[in-house]
Amino acid sequence: MQKRASVSQGMWEDLLLFVAVGFAAQMVDGAIGMAYGVISSSVMLSLGVPPATTSACVHAAETFTTAVSGASHWKFGNVDRKLLLRLALPGAIGGAIGAYLLTNLDGDMIKPFISGYLLLIGLFIVWKALTKRVSEGAEPATVAPLGFIGGLLDSIGGGGWGPIVTSSLIGQGATPRYAIGSVSLAEFFVTLTISATFVATIGLELWPIITGLIIGGVIAAPFAAYATKVLPDKVLMILVGCVVAILSLRTIVQALT
Secondary structure, X not given: OHXXXXXXXXXXXXXXXXXXXXXXXXXXXXXXXXXXXXXXXXXXXXXXXXXXXXXXXXXXXXXXXXXXXXXHHHHOOOOOHHHHHHHHHHHHHHHHHHHHHHOOOOHHHOHHHHHHHHHHHHHHHHHHHHHOOOOOOOXXXXXXXXXXXXXXXXXXXXXXXXXXXXXXXXXXOOOHHHHHHHHHHHHHHHHHHHHHHHHHHOOOOOHHHHHHHHHHHHHHHXXXXXXXXXXXXXXXXXXXXXXXXXXXHHHHHHHHO
């Protein structure tokens, strides 16, 4: 009886911990279009959860949080429909392939190379925001291949769709709020596909963690989408660039140590 109570208490502690993790991760992700997967995955991996299980749990939770986040961005007028359509299908295809490959591929091998690319993109965005007039909304030239690569690497690494796709679109001159909103809504279709692939291959477990991430993320999503609407483009660009650069440096340092 005492053992059962201890297990139950541990499950509730996990749930409450990941409600907080989900809320914090979604506030960052929903406002600047990235980092939910990176933050959530980092916590789970630090607790000893295997990479494939971590990615499966995070994407299962993101199926719900991205639905609410995407709907919130749509309501606040942050979504470019044309950009959304160009991202969603290639991203879903890349995500399905990446989820399938993760069972046979060590995602850590390619992370340093992707992080090097993202570090340069992040620094470029900050430089562009500080030294040039913010773009009036240039149409990105490379979208579908970017969506495919973003979906592929997101499923392999447990996070990466936002840092890769959002930062690259803003780097190409897309209006920050439309890039963030469109990427956030497209992410729903990507995570739904990735989650379905994981269910078909390795299944899902650790439901207290998944439930906590969902609850925290759903609560935060509308507030984060509103922040995207009201923050100036230059501020969003600086935030995106700094977060991308910091996360990329962290991954590179971890790979070298």
